[in-house]
Amino acid sequence: MSQEIIVLEGGLVVDGNGGEPFAGSVLIADGLIQEVGDRVSHPEGAVVVDCTGQAILPGLIDAHVHVGATMVDFGNQSRVKPSSLVALEMAGRLRHMLDVGYTLIRDCGGADWGFKVALDEGVIPGPDAIISGRIISQTGGHGDMRARADHSDPRDHHEFGMVFSIADGTSELRRAVREEIRRGADFIKVMASGGAASPTDRLECAQYSLEELTVIVDEATRNGLYVAAHALPSVAIAQAVEAGARTIEHGNFLDEPTARLMADRGAALVPTVATYVMAARHPEKYSDPPEVVAKIGHAAEGAMAAVEVAYRHGVAVGSGSDLLGDEIAWLPHEHELRAEVVGNGAAIVAATSANADILGRPDLGRLNVGCRGDVLVVRGNPLEKISLLARREAVRAIVKRGALWRCEERE
Ligand SMILES: [Zn+2]
Numbered sequence: 001m002s003q004e005i006i007v008l009e010g011g012l013v014v015d016g017n018g019g020e021p022f023a024g025s026v027l028i029a030d031g032l033i034q035e036v037g038d039r040v041s042h043p044e045g046a047v048v049v050d051c052t053g054q055a056i057l058p059g060l061i062d063a064h065v066h067v068g069a070t071m072v073d074f075g076n077q078s079r080v081k082p083s084s085l086v087a088l089e090m091a092g093r094l095r096h097m098l099d100v101g102y103t104l105i106r107d108c109g110g111a112d113w114g115f116k117v118a119l120d121e122g123v124i125p126g127p128d129a130i131i132s133g134r135i136i137s138q139t140g141g142h143g144d145m146r147a148r149a150d151h152s153d154p155r156d157h158h159e160f161g162m163v164f165s166i167a168d169g170t171s172e173l174r175r176a177v178r179e180e181i182r183r184g185a186d187f188i189k190v191m192a193s194g195g196a197a198s199p200t201d202r203l204e205c206a207q208y209s210l211e212e213l214t215v216i217v218d219e220a221t222r223n224g225l226y227v228a229a230h231a232l233p234s235v236a237i238a239q240a241v242e243a244g245a246r247t248i249e250h251g252n253f254l255d256e257p258t259a260r261l262m263a264d265r266g267a268a269l270v271p272t273v274a275t276y277v278m279a280a281r282h283p284e285k286y287s288d289p290p291e292v293v294a295k296i297g298h299a300a301e302g303a304m305a306a307v308e309v310a311y312r313h314g315v316a317v318g319s320g321s322d323l324l325g326d327e328i329a330w331l332p333h334e335h336e337l338r339a340e341v342v343g344n345g346a347a348i349v350a351a352t353s354a355n356a357d358i359l360g361r362p363d364l365g366r367l368n369v370g371c372r373g374d375v376l377v378v379r380g381n382p383l384e385k386i387s388l389l390a391r392r393e394a395v396r397a398i399v400k401r402g403a404l405w406r407c408e409e410r411e
Pocket residue numbers: 064065066108322
């Protein structure tokens with residue numbers, strides 16, 4: 001994509017920082033936001049997009065996706081789909097995310113370095129990606145997809161898709177972390193508690209010992225990476241935070257003391273509400289065994305309350321979707337469900353500047369001068385109608401890295 005000079009003119013400016021919205025314009029040039037205000041200059045050669053009746057806001061950020069989970073039943077994916085098919089489906093999912101307004105995603109397990117390069121170099125269209133590579137899990141943990149009677153080798157030799165690195169004990173874990181770093185991970189993702197989709201573990205249990213988690217964090221941080229921990233119950237959240245994990249993923253059963261601990265230690269929460277709540281509302285979609293369906297229902301019960309607890313205790317709260325396979329159609333629900341708890345304005349901040357800060361990219365997710373030119377134009381006002389977010393038909397224009405990816409003519 002070549003860089004352009006773009007004026008998004010006369011829309012409702014929603015800055016992503018939670019500031020008061022105002023009628024104004026945004027000038028983007030040299031890949032960056034150059035001016036934001038009531039009026040902006042019109043350099044020669046600028047493409048002017050009339051945004052009357054529309055909102056101008058930062059490109060959305062999703063802090064927890066699995067682009068490689070092209071099936072809801074992802075535990076079986078590498079048995080039934082060849083890598084070639086999975087790769088092409090992943091390209092389609094990435095394009096979909098850009099099309100509905102995401103300009104950055106953090107893949108919490110599944111996409112490898114090749115996808116990151118392909119996006120970076122424009123080989124395939126999509127948001128920019130921050131990747132963890134394979135998810136590190138203990139034997140029988142949330143990344144071990146074997147059923148009880150399956151005694152096969154748990155190590156998955158696929159390069160990408162929904163792939164896990166099964167490792168136990170401190171020396172195996174050092175090697176597992178080093179291997180993901182060697183393969184190009186931007187951060188390390190670890191399963192620190194049970195989860196819904198795994199067939200043999202309990203949702204309420206902490207996985208890995210404190211000693212093991214501490215080794216994972218040590219190995220990651222010495223190499224300049226941070227650790228993101230999948231953890232639902234407070235016992236697992238507290239242990240992961242104690243070990244030094246920087247982000248807690250899901251956190252469905254976050255209680256008040258653990259929220260205080262997170263705030264004290266500066267650990268951020270990335271709730272993923274839609275994946276649990278919507279799945280619990282649609283059990284007919286799942287061919288999962290009854291134990292898994294029951295775990296989804298249990299996890300859904302806590303998801304919304306945990307968001308409220310985290311906000312009330314001053315935890316940095318981001319936004320992730322964690323949707324699998326065709327559940328990707330539920331992306332708008334992540335924002336709608338969040339808004340039921342904290343309101344539309346805070347839901348927009350979570351998916352823009354709060355996510356950018358949690359992901360260590362303060363140059364994204366906000367309409368500030370000097371930030372990267374990742375900007376959306378949406379038909380209508382998402383502060384009044386949050387369901388406009390992440391909906392293809394609501395997106396008028398998308399600017400990524402200062403270039404128009406799509407701009408529909410005025411209707
Ligand atoms: Zn996930």
